[in-house]
Amino acid sequence: MSVSAASISGPVPHGGGVRHGLMLGVAVAFLTVVGLVLPHGESGDSFREWCLGHALFFPLVLTLWAVVIVEGLAGLTVTQDALAERLRRLVLTALLPPLRMIVATSKPRGWLWLPGMGWKPVGEETSEQLEEKLALPMVILTLLVLPVLGAELTGGETLENHPRMAFATHLTTCVIWIGFTMEFLWMIAAAPSKMAYCLKNWVNLVIILLPLVAFLRVLNLFRFTRMLRAGRLLRAYRLRGLWARLWRVVLLFNLLERLQQRDPAKYCASLEKKIEDLEEELAKLRTRLAEQRGKMPQE
Incomplete structure (x- = not known):
């Protein structure tokens, strides 16, 4: 059953488009920075190390993070929702800044601000509209996995001898991951049943989480770089390759x-x-x- 604006307590929200649009840009920028340093395969290692070692990388991350927190604090007085609810949103966005795309202390409960759509009530009707709007762009985005696979097959298993191709492959997989993450966040925010949406779209969730799991393994790689001669680092690197192949398979399944x-x-x-x-x-x-x-009892 769809949720209409009339069934949500409180008036239909107005305005705030500029503010939410700017914060959407901040959230997407934070997501992009994270995506650039995630391992999406066996390519992009040198670029990822360059990003992590650049003097501006962590200041940029901290600046974007601070903007999300400050805006969240400023938005505590905008809505009339319960203070506990507003504080919960503040904690969510402070811990995970990309969630600012869908969660805000200044956003009334039961409403979403979507780019190009404005304020929409959470429910089946908005979920269907959003799904229809994102369907074709996501198909095109998923098709990018085909040239990625072609580049990896052409450039060899690790693309070590093709740095430009490795860099392009890494950026392409970053774009795919960012697109899937944004779609998932918007769709789960609009869905009337969050758990049902996750169960139905578990493949999308796997596509998002696999690089994050692989990143934890990369941290271990940095920690145990001195064990290369013992072979433990080499085995861990091969295991990361298995994660990358699994990610490609899941993407192909999602494309079909x-x-x-x-x-x-x-x-x-x-x-x-x-x-x-x-x-x-x-x-x-x-x-x-x-x-x-x-x-x-019968009367």
Whole structure:
């Protein structure tokens, strides 16, 4: 059941587009900086090390982080939501600045500000509109995995002898990861049931989390660089390659799934299946209601 503006407590929010647009840019910038240093495969090691070693890298990260925190503190007095709810949003954005794309202390509960769409109520209707708007761009973005695979096959297993190709491959995979992360955040924010959306789109979640898991392994690599002669670092590097291949496989699976959704016949079949599931759930609810009414004392 979709959620309409009338079913949400409080008036429809107005204004704030400039503020939320600027903070969206800050959140995306933070996400981009993180994406550049994540290991998305066996390419981009030298560029990632250059970023982490650059004098401006950590000051840039801290500046973007501080902007999110300061804006969150300033937004505590904007809405009339409960103080505990506003503080919860502040903690979320302070811990994970990219969440500022969808969460803000100045955002009324039950509403989202989306670029190009303005204020929208959280619910099925907004989720469907957002999914339709993002469908084609995400298919195009997912197709980028094909030239990435081609570059890796052409350039060799590690692309060590092709630095420019390795750099382009790393940037392309960064763009893919950033796009998937942004889509997931927007879609889960608009979804009426967050857990149901995660279960339905677990592949997208895997695509986002795999580089983060691999990054933890990279930290261990830096910690144990002196163990290269003992072979432990080499084994860890090969294991990271397995993570990278798994990420590619999941991306290809996601691409096939998205292409199937673009097929009208298959899309209609999926809608029919969704209607059948809803009708089955409605029948169960009616049965339970009848059972409960039967237990009530008769007047």
